[in-house]
Amino acid sequence: MIRDALLLVLLLAQLPATALLLSRLLRGPSRYPPLQPKTPTPEQLGAVSVVVPTLNEAERLTPCLDGLSRQSYEVREILVVDSYSTDRTPELVKTAQEADPRFRLLNDDPLPKDWVGRPWALHHGFLSSAEKSDWVLGIDADTQPQPGLVASLLETAQREGYDLISLAPQFLLKYPGELLLHPALLLTLVYRFGPAGETGNRPDRVMANGQCFFCRRSQLAQVGGYTVARRSFCDDVTLARAIAAQGAKVAFLDGANLLKVRMYEGAAETWREWGRSLDLKDAASPGQVWGDWLLLLAVQGLPIPIVLLLLRDVISGGSAPVVLAAFSLNVLLVLIRVGLTFAISPSCDLTHASSAWLFWLSPLADPIAVLRLFLSSLQTPTQWRGRSYEKG
Template identity: 65%
Template sequence: MQSLSVELNGAIAAIALLLLVIQVPALAVLLSRLLQGPRRHSPLQPQPPLSDLLGTVSIVVPTLNEAARIGPCLDGLSRQSYEVREIIVVDSRSQDGTPELVKAVGEQDPRIRLITDDPLPPGWVGRPWALHTGFLHSSADSQWVLGIDADTRPQPGLVSSLIQTARRQGYDLVSLAPQFILKELGEFWLQPALLMTLVYRFGPAGGTLAGADRVMANGQCFLCKRSLLVELDGYTSARSSFCDDVTLARHAARHGATVGFLDGSQLLKVRMYEGAVETWREWGRSLDLKDASSIGQKWGDLGFLVAVQGLPLLSVLGFAICLRLGYTSLPVMAVLVLNSLLLLMRVALLWAIAPSYDFTQAKASWSFWLSPLADPLAVYRIYLSSIRTPTQWRGRSYS
């Protein structure tokens, strides 16, 4: 019995050493990214338009059965000032009354124009095809093209702030991280854990970019110089991508464009999905970003997430039990301390990301503070997404 205990102690110590070898370098990488937080670009604020912004922006809104969500989006876009030349809604043959709703709003705002895109060509995903169609139909007199998703709620001063920031900072392409509107208990528990997978991999919005392959972007609010889109042949480089925003942004960065991903929580709100199940199914499909990444980067990022987000909670629970049972070797103590530190960092980050959430419509916002318990599940979702190719997306089926 004593020999068995010695062997078990050695096995537990070996596992602890292996975890230390994996997690210590991963922690160093994580700290290098999170420490950008204090130096990051401050959240953008609403700005009044300047006289020289007149008609500089064409807005493109892709839609497919968005009647239940597009109203607040169009209302917010109509409240943008004279910098907006046109608002092109590209509908992909919606069956829920979306076109009729858009036409009705267009009677109140002549800038709103509805077009229907052609049938999806081979090799294209629906969203980049709709955006590409809108770009081709936009005015050549506009200096910028702004892609906006139908589930967003643009706040007054959004477009002016975007343009002024892009000009001042010299961006050719800039996208915004929004403020999320969550309501149900399950959403508040799961969604922040999924969001944290992005923060851990790419740092906070407004941080310093570390090369084209680490560029982050958000297609919900995606501003690009028209001249750059002409040079890149519109959205063709992202035609087959289910994360077309990141794919296009990285492609642009490789071609020398200056790309920014900034905090837009004061300018843009979004109600993405209804409930935790839809969040798991829909958002989880593209969070791996495999369409914009090399195979090595995809699996390297997954291994990194396992080390710093998936394992800490499980490790603390497991090695605390080992400690309770008398297995008190130095590696066991070290791995327990390391993973406790990772958990404390994760809890502290809740305060950092809290401004990214609108709590005013929440029914159970207290579950937000329990979201670290969903971290292993979030990392598992990234794994599932990494090994699967979507066959359905926003009502469309793909082979």
């Protein structure tokens, strides 16, 4: 039968994809443990400059400013680089400065044609930061830094010899649609690169998160600041891979105990804003992008539809061996996905969620997440955070 032949082809594709997935997930128990809050030591005094890029962030900036103000004396300065916001963002920063003189409000220069706004603002902050600071920490406006964050980053980097650390945060989820879609999108990263705390990836497979990007000043200077990522809509991964390629020791670690983030409001914004950059095409070759997508299709997008398609045949009995084999393999992949839902649950704060139980049904959104990455891989963003960009 044609269907059995198609199932055999699918099975031959899924078997090596499953083996690759398992090789990544089985390294999870040996990953670097989640970071914990730390208290700074005297020799860390003034070691870090923090840079926060902003553009019309008034609705979510206050928790970020409050969290940064609770960091201790290891933070020399907090530079908020504002791209001429038209809301109350500048006023919020000025109010924070009255209580904490480490805050400084800067405006970046007009955006050059060959730059994306976020790396341009971060580059301006890097160039404006104090040269006496040995480290530069990029923090996004939608984050909520917890006490002890910066001291923990410093202590970990100094103990382990890291030149760059970025953190996977704890995501604050609220609305039903995002409770389904966000975990599915998040797990596309785990399927491709392994869990946070995985430090053994090649430079071209390094993961990073610009919401908390902690780097030695000397390493940033060596690559020319953020210039290498100037046209990238995933500038964090682009920059991290460029730094790793120069021999630096780079880590993407679990920071759920140190950093919370409220990224997007609802499923529509999650689909539109996060989905368009998760393909990471600006930091990878086309072969990597499409190879990763085929892996996701095989082990994340297809298992639930295949199980549902074959369930009646298996229950009725008398199924061909290839049907039983395909059904069994895809049941295994669904069980892996269910297990990963439990594994990522500490990375998702559901305390303010309506219908929090929908989080546990997020495997049903996997085909949608894989479709979103397919569409993203075909497109070049022309709009981002209220700015328009030319293609090319």
